[in-house]
């Protein structure tokens with residue numbers, strides 16, 4: 224290879240390397256908003272895991288306190304839209320009520336369940352964005 228060809232080769236290699244580095248940095252993160260709610264009930268473990276299985280880099284989810292102080296995965300102030308229960312989340316106890324509710328046949332997870340899900344080997348690089356909901360009635 225002549226010096227000229229070598230220089231071209233070097234420049235092309237450098238530009239490919241630069242392109243790859245740049246592409247990786249500029250690729251937007253794919254974030255599962257409340258999991259994969261189009262197909263699975265929002266903020267359930269199934270929905271969150273499915274979002275990751277389909278390629279999400281990160282999850283965004285909501286936490287809220289129950290009357291008896293449990294941190295649960297819930298966006299709304301009330302249980303009505305996403306579960307078969309009714310009433311304000313902060314008026315209801317986890318024990319003996321919310322723990323038995325279903326969201327399209329999926330249980331309502333507590334925050335610890337989601338942390339456990341993300342501790343699995345296959346999920347260890349996942350980012351979690353937690354939206355802490357407060358009493359805003």
Ligand SMILES: *[C@@H]1O[C@H](CO)[C@@H](O)[C@H](O)[C@H]1NC(C)=O
Pocket residue numbers: 307308309323324325
């Ligand atoms: C909601 O559904 C679950 C599962 O069918 C049931 O165990 C629970 O008692 C139901 N809760 C209410 C308040 O209807």
Ligand SMILES: *[C@@H]1O[C@H](CO)[C@@H](O)[C@H](O)[C@H]1NC(C)=O
Pocket residue numbers: 328
């Ligand atoms: C709902 O969940 C219960 C308990 O996990 C299960 O026995 C039942 O088959 C499920 N029903 C449907 C329709 O998925």
